[in-house]
Amino acid sequence: ELKVEQNPLFLSMQEGKNYTIYCNYSTTSDRLYWYRQDPGKSLESLFVLLSNGAVKQEGRLMASLDTKARLSTLHITAAVHDLSATYFCAASYDKVIFGPGTSLSVIP
């Protein structure tokens, strides 16, 4: 059964710093997704990673996928306050299963 874990679950970081969120999944997955959710809002797609070694970047966010290690990372570069949100990863096989989320707070 596919299970998805994230760490950390909570992250408080200073503006300008770099950090990485980790996403582990338990069995074979054909895709790895990253989503952002602001409080009280719906989920916004950030990245879809389709193959081993895939790397995608958008602004200060970069996602990568290692299918052999069943690990994806979301790297944040020079954080700014606007990045404060909850970030979810999800893996898929027959079902799309989400991790518990990482609540990110960027402080001045």
Added chain:
Amino acid sequence: NAGVTQTPKFRVLKTGQSMTLLCAQDMNHEYMYWYRQDPGMGLRLIHYSVGEGTTAKGEVPDGYNVSRLKKQNFLLGLESAAPSQTSVYFCASSSNRGLAENTGELFFGEGSRLTVL
């Protein structure tokens, strides 16, 4: 372009009442999903569908039923609501993830907040 539309957006029920949440998508997507989101629990998959006339169980299907009579609609039913079903419900749709050329990106509705007293 509406995308994924959920109705109603808010609903209060009494224990034992029934209701149906409607999800409609206008992107001609094959796959549709219902999730519930509770504080600290992330999103948990209730049921999903890989095409018109098909449904399958997710992680937490008990107490819910679904139907996909038309490709664009996915209905989530609660036959006898319980306080444990108080949650925010999200519907999503995606292209056919069985095709390697599709990203299978999930597009989400705005959510439906359900309170069961």
